[in-house]
Amino acid sequence: MSSLTDTFTLSNGVDIPKIGFGTWQIPDGAPAYDSVAAALEAGYRHIDTARAYGNEASVGRAIRDSGIPRDDIFVTTKLPAEIKDYDQAKTSFETTLSLLELERVDLYLIHAPWPWSDMGSDHRDGNIAVWKAMEEFYDAGRSRSIGVSNFTVSDLESLISATTVVPHANQIRWFIGNTQDETTAYCKANDILVEGYSPLATGAILDNPDLARIASKYDRSVAQICIRYLLEKDVLPLPKTTTPSRIVENADVDFAIGDDDLATLDALVDTTA
Template sequence: MPALTDTFTIADDVRIPKIGFGTWQIPDGSEAYDAVRSALDAGYRHIDTALAYGNEESVGRAVRDSGIDRDELFITTKLPAEVKDADGARAAFERSQSGLDLGVVDLYLIHAPWPWSSIGSDHRDGNIAVWKVFEQLFADGRARSIGVSNFSVEDLESLTGATDVQPHVNQIEWHVGKTQGAVTRWCQARGILVEGYSPLATGRLLDEGALQQVAERVGRTPAQVAIRYLLERDVLPLPKSVTPSRIRENADVDFSLDAAELAALDGAEER
Protein backbone atom coordinates (compact mmCIF):
# COMPACT_ATOMS: atom_id res chain seq x y z
CA MET A 1 0.00 0.00 0.00
CA PRO A 2 1.61 3.27 -1.12
CA ALA A 3 0.43 5.13 2.01
CA LEU A 4 2.74 2.89 4.02
CA THR A 5 5.74 3.41 1.74
CA ASP A 6 5.36 7.13 0.96
CA THR A 7 7.59 9.33 3.10
CA PHE A 8 8.06 12.80 4.50
CA THR A 9 11.60 14.17 4.69
CA ILE A 10 12.95 15.55 7.98
CA ALA A 11 16.41 16.51 9.27
CA ASP A 12 17.36 17.48 5.70
CA ASP A 13 17.66 13.94 4.37
CA VAL A 14 15.92 11.49 6.74
CA ARG A 15 12.88 9.83 5.18
CA ILE A 16 10.06 8.97 7.58
CA PRO A 17 7.15 6.74 6.44
CA LYS A 18 3.92 8.76 6.26
CA ILE A 19 1.97 6.43 8.56
CA GLY A 20 3.33 5.18 11.87
CA PHE A 21 2.06 2.41 14.11
CA GLY A 22 1.43 3.67 17.64
CA THR A 23 1.98 1.46 20.68
CA TRP A 24 0.65 3.66 23.51
CA GLN A 25 -1.29 1.62 26.09
CA ILE A 26 -0.26 -1.71 24.57
CA PRO A 27 1.17 -3.75 27.45
CA ASP A 28 4.65 -5.21 27.29
CA GLY A 29 4.89 -8.89 26.45
CA SER A 30 2.86 -10.88 23.96
CA GLU A 31 0.30 -8.12 23.34
CA ALA A 32 2.87 -5.54 22.23
CA TYR A 33 4.94 -8.15 20.41
CA ASP A 34 1.96 -9.53 18.47
CA ALA A 35 0.61 -6.07 17.60
CA VAL A 36 3.94 -4.90 16.21
CA ARG A 37 4.43 -8.13 14.27
CA SER A 38 0.93 -7.73 12.80
CA ALA A 39 1.74 -4.15 11.82
CA LEU A 40 5.01 -5.15 10.19
CA ASP A 41 3.28 -8.03 8.37
CA ALA A 42 0.68 -5.54 7.11
CA GLY A 43 3.42 -3.36 5.64
CA TYR A 44 3.99 -0.72 8.31
CA ARG A 45 7.63 0.35 8.45
CA HIS A 46 7.35 3.09 11.08
CA ILE A 47 6.86 2.06 14.73
CA ASP A 48 6.35 4.57 17.55
CA THR A 49 7.05 3.71 21.19
CA ALA A 50 8.34 5.41 24.34
CA LEU A 51 10.23 4.53 27.48
CA ALA A 52 7.13 5.51 29.46
CA TYR A 53 5.02 2.95 27.56
CA GLY A 54 7.07 0.18 29.15
CA ASN A 55 7.02 -1.91 25.97
CA GLU A 56 10.29 -1.05 24.22
CA GLU A 57 11.76 -4.53 24.73
CA SER A 58 8.75 -6.24 23.13
CA VAL A 59 8.71 -3.72 20.29
CA GLY A 60 12.41 -4.27 19.62
CA ARG A 61 12.09 -8.05 19.74
CA ALA A 62 9.17 -7.98 17.30
CA VAL A 63 11.17 -5.84 14.91
CA ARG A 64 14.23 -8.10 15.14
CA ASP A 65 12.17 -11.28 14.72
CA SER A 66 10.39 -9.86 11.65
CA GLY A 67 13.49 -10.37 9.54
CA ILE A 68 12.93 -7.02 7.85
CA ASP A 69 16.12 -5.14 7.04
CA ARG A 70 16.71 -2.53 9.74
CA ASP A 71 17.40 0.09 7.07
CA GLU A 72 13.81 -0.29 5.87
CA LEU A 73 12.38 0.55 9.29
CA PHE A 74 11.86 3.78 11.20
CA ILE A 75 11.78 3.55 15.00
CA THR A 76 10.70 6.39 17.29
CA THR A 77 11.01 6.46 21.06
CA LYS A 78 10.70 9.17 23.69
CA LEU A 79 12.36 10.62 26.76
CA PRO A 80 10.00 10.42 29.76
CA ALA A 81 8.22 13.71 30.40
CA GLU A 82 9.49 13.81 33.98
CA VAL A 83 13.16 13.94 32.95
CA LYS A 84 14.27 17.58 32.74
CA ASP A 85 18.03 17.38 33.34
CA ALA A 86 20.99 16.49 31.13
CA ASP A 87 22.23 13.50 33.12
CA GLY A 88 18.74 12.05 33.30
CA ALA A 89 18.30 12.50 29.56
CA ARG A 90 21.55 10.71 28.78
CA ALA A 91 20.67 7.82 31.09
CA ALA A 92 17.15 7.48 29.67
CA PHE A 93 18.44 7.37 26.10
CA GLU A 94 20.90 4.60 27.02
CA ARG A 95 18.06 2.67 28.62
CA SER A 96 15.81 3.03 25.57
CA GLN A 97 18.53 2.14 23.11
CA SER A 98 19.44 -0.92 25.17
CA GLY A 99 15.82 -2.00 25.59
CA LEU A 100 15.03 -1.69 21.90
CA ASP A 101 18.32 -3.30 20.87
CA LEU A 102 17.94 -1.95 17.33
CA GLY A 103 21.03 0.25 17.09
CA VAL A 104 20.50 3.85 16.05
CA VAL A 105 17.20 5.46 17.10
CA ASP A 106 15.55 7.04 14.06
CA LEU A 107 13.63 9.69 16.01
CA TYR A 108 13.99 10.67 19.67
CA LEU A 109 11.39 12.94 21.23
CA ILE A 110 10.92 14.86 24.47
CA HIS A 111 7.62 13.27 25.52
CA ALA A 112 6.12 16.47 26.94
CA PRO A 113 7.24 19.96 28.02
CA TRP A 114 6.21 19.22 31.61
CA PRO A 115 5.80 16.15 33.84
CA TRP A 116 2.40 14.50 33.50
CA SER A 117 1.84 15.11 37.21
CA SER A 118 2.03 18.88 36.71
CA ILE A 119 0.73 19.65 33.24
CA GLY A 120 1.32 23.29 32.28
CA SER A 121 4.11 23.88 34.79
CA ASP A 122 7.20 25.79 33.68
CA HIS A 123 10.17 23.61 32.74
CA ARG A 124 11.68 25.78 30.02
CA ASP A 125 15.20 25.65 31.47
CA GLY A 126 14.99 21.87 31.88
CA ASN A 127 13.79 21.41 28.32
CA ILE A 128 16.73 23.48 27.05
CA ALA A 129 19.18 21.39 29.08
CA VAL A 130 17.63 18.19 27.76
CA TRP A 131 17.58 19.47 24.19
CA LYS A 132 21.31 20.14 24.27
CA VAL A 133 21.77 16.44 25.04
CA PHE A 134 19.48 15.66 22.09
CA GLU A 135 21.59 17.90 19.85
CA GLN A 136 24.68 15.90 20.82
CA LEU A 137 22.92 12.58 20.17
CA PHE A 138 21.96 13.92 16.74
CA ALA A 139 25.48 15.20 16.03
CA ASP A 140 26.94 11.84 17.06
CA GLY A 141 24.54 9.94 14.81
CA ARG A 142 23.00 8.00 17.69
CA ALA A 143 19.63 9.60 16.86
CA ARG A 144 19.00 10.26 13.18
CA SER A 145 16.45 12.94 14.01
CA ILE A 146 15.17 14.65 17.15
CA GLY A 147 11.96 16.32 18.15
CA VAL A 148 9.36 17.05 20.78
CA SER A 149 5.84 16.02 21.70
CA ASN A 150 2.91 17.97 23.15
CA PHE A 151 4.77 21.28 22.72
CA SER A 152 2.77 24.50 22.27
CA VAL A 153 3.93 27.49 20.23
CA GLU A 154 5.22 29.10 23.44
CA ASP A 155 7.15 25.94 24.37
CA LEU A 156 8.67 25.79 20.89
CA GLU A 157 9.62 29.45 20.86
CA SER A 158 11.37 29.10 24.21
CA LEU A 159 13.29 26.03 23.06
CA THR A 160 14.32 27.25 19.61
CA GLY A 161 15.34 30.65 20.94
CA ALA A 162 18.00 29.11 23.18
CA THR A 163 19.32 26.15 21.14
CA ASP A 164 20.92 25.46 17.77
CA VAL A 165 19.00 22.60 16.14
CA GLN A 166 15.32 23.15 15.43
CA PRO A 167 13.09 20.17 16.33
CA HIS A 168 12.44 18.02 13.29
CA VAL A 169 9.05 16.82 14.60
CA ASN A 170 6.33 17.86 17.03
CA GLN A 171 4.03 14.96 17.92
CA ILE A 172 0.67 16.20 19.23
CA GLU A 173 -2.90 15.01 19.60
CA TRP A 174 -4.45 15.71 16.19
CA HIS A 175 -7.71 14.44 14.76
CA VAL A 176 -11.05 15.50 13.30
CA GLY A 177 -12.41 18.09 15.73
CA LYS A 178 -8.98 18.79 17.28
CA THR A 179 -6.60 20.12 14.67
CA GLN A 180 -4.54 22.44 16.91
CA GLY A 181 -4.40 25.17 14.28
CA ALA A 182 -1.96 27.58 15.94
CA VAL A 183 0.80 25.09 16.69
CA THR A 184 0.24 23.20 13.42
CA ARG A 185 0.64 26.38 11.38
CA TRP A 186 3.69 27.44 13.40
CA CYS A 187 5.42 24.11 12.83
CA GLN A 188 4.53 23.70 9.18
CA ALA A 189 5.66 27.23 8.38
CA ARG A 190 9.10 26.31 9.74
CA GLY A 191 9.43 22.87 8.22
CA ILE A 192 8.73 21.00 11.46
CA LEU A 193 6.74 17.86 10.71
CA VAL A 194 3.55 17.51 12.75
CA GLU A 195 2.70 13.97 13.82
CA GLY A 196 -0.79 13.25 15.07
CA TYR A 197 -1.36 10.76 17.85
CA SER A 198 -4.87 9.47 18.64
CA PRO A 199 -6.03 10.13 15.03
CA LEU A 200 -9.29 8.33 15.92
CA ALA A 201 -9.59 10.17 19.26
CA THR A 202 -9.15 6.74 20.92
CA GLY A 203 -12.29 5.54 19.14
CA ARG A 204 -14.56 8.42 20.10
CA LEU A 205 -14.62 9.71 16.52
CA LEU A 206 -16.13 6.71 14.87
CA ASP A 207 -19.72 7.87 15.42
CA GLU A 208 -19.02 11.53 14.60
CA GLY A 209 -21.64 12.84 12.14
CA ALA A 210 -19.43 14.57 9.58
CA LEU A 211 -17.01 11.67 9.56
CA GLN A 212 -19.81 9.15 9.01
CA GLN A 213 -21.22 11.20 6.15
CA VAL A 214 -17.87 11.55 4.39
CA ALA A 215 -17.15 7.85 4.89
CA GLU A 216 -20.45 6.92 3.24
CA ARG A 217 -19.74 9.32 0.38
CA VAL A 218 -16.30 7.88 -0.41
CA GLY A 219 -17.14 4.25 0.39
CA ARG A 220 -14.64 3.90 3.20
CA THR A 221 -14.82 3.28 6.94
CA PRO A 222 -14.86 6.24 9.35
CA ALA A 223 -11.47 5.12 10.68
CA GLN A 224 -9.96 5.17 7.20
CA VAL A 225 -11.36 8.64 6.51
CA ALA A 226 -10.11 9.92 9.86
CA ILE A 227 -6.58 8.75 9.07
CA ARG A 228 -6.70 10.00 5.48
CA TYR A 229 -7.73 13.42 6.79
CA LEU A 230 -4.40 13.80 8.58
CA LEU A 231 -2.47 12.87 5.45
CA GLU A 232 -4.45 15.40 3.41
CA ARG A 233 -3.36 18.04 5.92
CA ASP A 234 0.32 16.94 5.80
CA VAL A 235 0.13 15.53 9.32
CA LEU A 236 1.60 12.08 9.98
CA PRO A 237 -0.99 9.77 11.61
CA LEU A 238 -0.07 7.27 14.32
CA PRO A 239 -3.03 4.87 14.51
CA LYS A 240 -2.96 2.16 17.17
CA SER A 241 -4.76 -1.16 17.42
CA VAL A 242 -4.11 -4.68 18.69
CA THR A 243 -6.56 -6.26 16.23
CA PRO A 244 -4.87 -7.47 13.02
CA SER A 245 -7.88 -6.66 10.81
CA ARG A 246 -8.06 -3.12 12.19
CA ILE A 247 -4.31 -2.71 11.84
CA ARG A 248 -4.65 -3.56 8.13
CA GLU A 249 -7.76 -1.39 7.70
CA ASN A 250 -6.03 1.64 9.21
CA ALA A 251 -3.29 1.40 6.59
CA ASP A 252 -5.64 1.00 3.61
CA VAL A 253 -5.98 4.72 2.96
CA ASP A 254 -4.85 5.11 -0.63
CA PHE A 255 -7.70 7.39 -1.65
CA SER A 256 -8.23 11.15 -1.59
CA LEU A 257 -10.75 13.58 -0.14
CA ASP A 258 -12.06 16.47 -2.18
CA ALA A 259 -12.39 20.08 -1.05
CA ALA A 260 -16.00 19.68 0.12
CA GLU A 261 -15.17 16.57 2.14
CA LEU A 262 -12.19 18.24 3.75
CA ALA A 263 -14.28 21.31 4.57
CA ALA A 264 -16.88 19.12 6.26
CA LEU A 265 -14.18 17.50 8.42
CA ASP A 266 -12.55 20.86 9.13
CA GLY A 267 -15.88 22.04 10.50
CA ALA A 268 -16.44 19.11 12.86
CA GLU A 269 -17.04 20.03 16.48
CA GLU A 270 -14.06 19.90 18.82
CA ARG A 271 -13.69 16.71 20.86
Protein backbone atom coordinates in the same frame (compact mmCIF):
# COMPACT_ATOMS: atom_id res chain seq x y z
CA MET B 1 3.43 3.99 -4.14
CA SER B 2 1.12 3.69 -1.17
CA SER B 3 0.54 5.49 2.10
CA LEU B 4 2.69 2.87 3.84
CA THR B 5 5.67 3.39 1.57
CA ASP B 6 5.28 7.11 0.84
CA THR B 7 7.42 9.35 3.02
CA PHE B 8 7.62 12.85 4.39
CA THR B 9 11.10 14.35 4.36
CA LEU B 10 12.28 15.94 7.58
CA SER B 11 14.20 19.23 7.48
CA ASN B 12 17.50 17.35 7.76
CA GLY B 13 16.74 15.21 4.71
CA VAL B 14 15.74 12.07 6.60
CA ASP B 15 12.71 10.29 5.11
CA ILE B 16 9.96 9.16 7.50
CA PRO B 17 7.13 6.85 6.39
CA LYS B 18 3.84 8.76 6.17
CA ILE B 19 1.92 6.46 8.53
CA GLY B 20 3.27 5.27 11.85
CA PHE B 21 2.04 2.41 14.00
CA GLY B 22 1.41 3.72 17.52
CA THR B 23 1.93 1.53 20.59
CA TRP B 24 0.53 3.74 23.37
CA GLN B 25 -1.40 1.70 25.97
CA ILE B 26 -0.29 -1.61 24.46
CA PRO B 27 1.22 -3.65 27.32
CA ASP B 28 4.71 -5.11 27.17
CA GLY B 29 4.94 -8.79 26.35
CA ALA B 30 2.70 -10.58 23.86
CA PRO B 31 0.29 -7.67 23.16
CA ALA B 32 3.08 -5.28 22.10
CA TYR B 33 5.14 -7.95 20.36
CA ASP B 34 2.22 -9.41 18.41
CA SER B 35 0.76 -6.05 17.34
CA VAL B 36 4.11 -4.70 16.13
CA ALA B 37 4.79 -7.99 14.33
CA ALA B 38 1.34 -7.75 12.68
CA ALA B 39 1.94 -4.14 11.68
CA LEU B 40 5.29 -4.99 10.10
CA GLU B 41 3.71 -7.95 8.33
CA ALA B 42 0.99 -5.62 7.01
CA GLY B 43 3.62 -3.34 5.52
CA TYR B 44 4.09 -0.64 8.17
CA ARG B 45 7.68 0.56 8.30
CA HIS B 46 7.33 3.21 11.01
CA ILE B 47 6.89 2.12 14.63
CA ASP B 48 6.28 4.63 17.43
CA THR B 49 6.92 3.79 21.08
CA ALA B 50 8.09 5.58 24.23
CA ARG B 51 9.94 4.81 27.38
CA ALA B 52 6.75 5.75 29.28
CA TYR B 53 4.75 3.09 27.46
CA GLY B 54 6.80 0.39 29.17
CA ASN B 55 6.88 -1.72 26.02
CA GLU B 56 10.20 -0.85 24.36
CA ALA B 57 11.64 -4.33 24.99
CA SER B 58 8.80 -6.12 23.18
CA VAL B 59 8.68 -3.52 20.40
CA GLY B 60 12.40 -3.91 19.82
CA ARG B 61 12.18 -7.70 19.83
CA ALA B 62 9.38 -7.67 17.23
CA ILE B 63 11.46 -5.37 15.03
CA ARG B 64 14.54 -7.57 15.33
CA ASP B 65 12.57 -10.79 14.77
CA SER B 66 10.77 -9.47 11.69
CA GLY B 67 13.59 -10.28 9.30
CA ILE B 68 13.16 -6.83 7.76
CA PRO B 69 16.45 -4.94 7.36
CA ARG B 70 16.91 -2.47 10.20
CA ASP B 71 17.46 0.40 7.77
CA ASP B 72 13.98 -0.23 6.32
CA ILE B 73 12.19 0.38 9.64
CA PHE B 74 11.80 3.86 11.13
CA VAL B 75 11.76 3.67 14.94
CA THR B 76 10.56 6.52 17.14
CA THR B 77 10.78 6.57 20.92
CA LYS B 78 10.59 9.25 23.60
CA LEU B 79 12.35 10.61 26.64
CA PRO B 80 10.04 10.45 29.68
CA ALA B 81 8.27 13.75 30.30
CA GLU B 82 9.46 13.81 33.93
CA ILE B 83 13.14 14.00 32.94
CA LYS B 84 14.32 17.61 32.70
CA ASP B 85 18.01 17.10 33.49
CA TYR B 86 20.94 16.64 31.10
CA ASP B 87 22.58 13.70 32.87
CA GLN B 88 19.27 11.91 33.47
CA ALA B 89 18.41 12.35 29.79
CA LYS B 90 21.68 10.68 28.80
CA THR B 91 21.07 7.79 31.20
CA SER B 92 17.48 7.33 29.99
CA PHE B 93 18.57 7.21 26.36
CA GLU B 94 21.09 4.46 27.13
CA THR B 95 18.35 2.51 28.94
CA THR B 96 16.04 2.90 25.95
CA LEU B 97 18.65 1.60 23.49
CA SER B 98 19.35 -1.30 25.84
CA LEU B 99 15.65 -2.20 26.09
CA LEU B 100 15.12 -1.92 22.34
CA GLU B 101 18.42 -3.75 21.72
CA LEU B 102 19.05 -1.39 18.82
CA GLU B 103 22.20 0.60 18.09
CA ARG B 104 20.25 3.70 17.16
CA VAL B 105 16.77 5.12 16.80
CA ASP B 106 15.42 7.18 13.93
CA LEU B 107 13.54 9.83 15.92
CA TYR B 108 13.86 10.66 19.62
CA LEU B 109 11.33 13.00 21.20
CA ILE B 110 10.89 14.90 24.45
CA HIS B 111 7.57 13.34 25.45
CA ALA B 112 6.09 16.54 26.89
CA PRO B 113 7.24 20.02 27.93
CA TRP B 114 6.24 19.28 31.55
CA PRO B 115 5.83 16.22 33.78
CA TRP B 116 2.42 14.57 33.33
CA SER B 117 1.78 15.05 37.05
CA ASP B 118 2.19 18.83 36.68
CA MET B 119 0.83 19.67 33.24
CA GLY B 120 1.32 23.27 32.19
CA SER B 121 4.17 23.95 34.61
CA ASP B 122 7.24 25.84 33.43
CA HIS B 123 10.21 23.63 32.60
CA ARG B 124 11.80 25.69 29.86
CA ASP B 125 15.28 25.46 31.38
CA GLY B 126 14.94 21.71 31.82
CA ASN B 127 13.81 21.25 28.24
CA ILE B 128 16.86 23.17 27.03
CA ALA B 129 19.11 20.99 29.21
CA VAL B 130 17.70 17.70 27.89
CA TRP B 131 17.70 19.03 24.32
CA LYS B 132 21.44 19.63 24.57
CA ALA B 133 21.85 15.94 25.44
CA MET B 134 19.60 15.03 22.51
CA GLU B 135 21.68 17.19 20.17
CA GLU B 136 24.65 15.06 21.21
CA PHE B 137 22.77 11.83 20.38
CA TYR B 138 21.89 13.38 17.02
CA ASP B 139 25.40 14.59 16.25
CA ALA B 140 26.74 11.13 17.05
CA GLY B 141 24.23 9.47 14.71
CA ARG B 142 22.61 7.54 17.55
CA SER B 143 19.30 9.20 16.73
CA ARG B 144 18.89 10.13 13.09
CA SER B 145 16.53 12.98 14.04
CA ILE B 146 15.23 14.60 17.22
CA GLY B 147 12.01 16.31 18.12
CA VAL B 148 9.38 17.05 20.71
CA SER B 149 5.84 16.05 21.63
CA ASN B 150 2.95 18.05 23.06
CA PHE B 151 4.84 21.34 22.57
CA THR B 152 2.92 24.56 21.95
CA VAL B 153 4.23 27.56 20.03
CA SER B 154 5.66 29.17 23.17
CA ASP B 155 7.34 25.90 24.18
CA LEU B 156 8.91 25.65 20.73
CA GLU B 157 10.03 29.27 20.65
CA SER B 158 11.71 28.94 24.04
CA LEU B 159 13.59 25.81 22.98
CA ILE B 160 14.62 27.04 19.53
CA SER B 161 15.90 30.38 20.82
CA ALA B 162 18.38 28.69 23.17
CA THR B 163 19.60 25.68 21.18
CA THR B 164 21.20 24.75 17.88
CA VAL B 165 19.03 22.10 16.21
CA VAL B 166 15.45 23.07 15.39
CA PRO B 167 13.17 20.10 16.26
CA HIS B 168 12.55 17.91 13.25
CA ALA B 169 9.07 16.90 14.44
CA ASN B 170 6.39 17.79 16.97
CA GLN B 171 4.02 14.95 17.85
CA ILE B 172 0.72 16.36 19.11
CA ARG B 173 -2.88 15.25 19.69
CA TRP B 174 -4.46 15.91 16.30
CA PHE B 175 -7.72 14.69 14.81
CA ILE B 176 -10.81 15.97 12.98
CA GLY B 177 -12.21 18.81 15.10
CA ASN B 178 -8.97 19.13 17.10
CA THR B 179 -6.36 20.38 14.66
CA GLN B 180 -4.26 22.68 16.90
CA ASP B 181 -4.19 25.32 14.18
CA GLU B 182 -1.74 27.75 15.80
CA THR B 183 0.84 25.10 16.65
CA THR B 184 0.40 23.39 13.28
CA ALA B 185 0.91 26.65 11.37
CA TYR B 186 4.01 27.49 13.40
CA CYS B 187 5.49 24.05 12.78
CA LYS B 188 4.87 24.24 9.05
CA ALA B 189 6.39 27.73 8.88
CA ASN B 190 9.51 26.41 10.63
CA ASP B 191 9.80 23.13 8.70
CA ILE B 192 8.86 21.02 11.72
CA LEU B 193 6.84 17.94 10.75
CA VAL B 194 3.57 17.62 12.64
CA GLU B 195 2.75 14.08 13.74
CA GLY B 196 -0.79 13.44 14.93
CA TYR B 197 -1.41 10.99 17.73
CA SER B 198 -4.93 9.80 18.54
CA PRO B 199 -6.09 10.41 14.93
CA LEU B 200 -9.30 8.55 15.85
CA ALA B 201 -9.70 10.62 19.04
CA THR B 202 -9.14 7.33 20.90
CA GLY B 203 -12.37 6.11 19.30
CA ALA B 204 -14.50 8.99 20.50
CA ILE B 205 -15.42 10.25 17.00
CA LEU B 206 -16.10 6.92 15.34
CA ASP B 207 -19.85 7.30 15.93
CA ASN B 208 -20.04 10.82 14.49
CA PRO B 209 -22.94 10.87 11.94
CA ASP B 210 -21.23 13.42 9.67
CA LEU B 211 -18.17 11.21 9.46
CA ALA B 212 -20.32 8.15 8.87
CA ARG B 213 -22.05 9.87 5.94
CA ILE B 214 -18.76 10.90 4.33
CA ALA B 215 -17.24 7.45 4.92
CA SER B 216 -20.23 5.83 3.22
CA LYS B 217 -19.81 8.12 0.22
CA TYR B 218 -16.24 6.84 -0.28
CA ASP B 219 -17.09 3.24 0.68
CA ARG B 220 -14.59 3.54 3.52
CA SER B 221 -14.68 3.17 7.28
CA VAL B 222 -14.86 6.20 9.56
CA ALA B 223 -11.38 5.28 10.81
CA GLN B 224 -10.03 5.40 7.26
CA ILE B 225 -11.58 8.84 6.72
CA CYS B 226 -10.02 10.06 9.97
CA ILE B 227 -6.55 8.83 9.02
CA ARG B 228 -6.80 10.06 5.43
CA TYR B 229 -7.79 13.50 6.72
CA LEU B 230 -4.43 13.88 8.46
CA LEU B 231 -2.58 12.91 5.30
CA GLU B 232 -4.61 15.45 3.31
CA LYS B 233 -3.30 18.06 5.77
CA ASP B 234 0.32 16.85 5.58
CA VAL B 235 0.13 15.63 9.17
CA LEU B 236 1.59 12.19 9.92
CA PRO B 237 -1.03 9.90 11.51
CA LEU B 238 -0.14 7.42 14.26
CA PRO B 239 -3.12 5.07 14.51
CA LYS B 240 -3.03 2.43 17.23
CA THR B 241 -4.90 -0.85 17.45
CA THR B 242 -4.08 -4.39 18.49
CA THR B 243 -6.66 -5.95 16.12
CA PRO B 244 -4.88 -7.38 13.05
CA SER B 245 -7.76 -6.60 10.66
CA ARG B 246 -7.84 -2.99 11.83
CA ILE B 247 -4.06 -2.70 11.57
CA VAL B 248 -4.50 -3.51 7.87
CA GLU B 249 -7.60 -1.32 7.45
CA ASN B 250 -5.94 1.72 9.03
CA ALA B 251 -3.21 1.67 6.39
CA ASP B 252 -5.58 1.19 3.45
CA VAL B 253 -6.03 4.90 2.83
CA ASP B 254 -4.89 5.41 -0.75
CA PHE B 255 -7.78 7.62 -1.78
CA ALA B 256 -8.47 11.35 -1.86
CA ILE B 257 -11.14 13.28 0.04
CA GLY B 258 -12.91 15.83 -2.15
CA ASP B 259 -12.70 19.54 -1.41
CA ASP B 260 -16.34 19.85 -0.33
CA ASP B 261 -16.00 16.97 2.09
CA LEU B 262 -12.71 18.33 3.41
CA ALA B 263 -14.49 21.62 4.09
CA THR B 264 -17.18 19.73 6.01
CA LEU B 265 -14.53 17.96 8.05
CA ASP B 266 -12.67 21.23 8.64
CA ALA B 267 -15.84 22.71 10.10
CA LEU B 268 -16.48 19.93 12.60
CA VAL B 269 -15.85 20.82 16.22
CA ASP B 270 -14.31 18.67 18.91
CA THR B 271 -17.03 16.98 20.94
CA THR B 272 -14.64 14.67 22.76
CA ALA B 273 -13.42 17.10 25.41
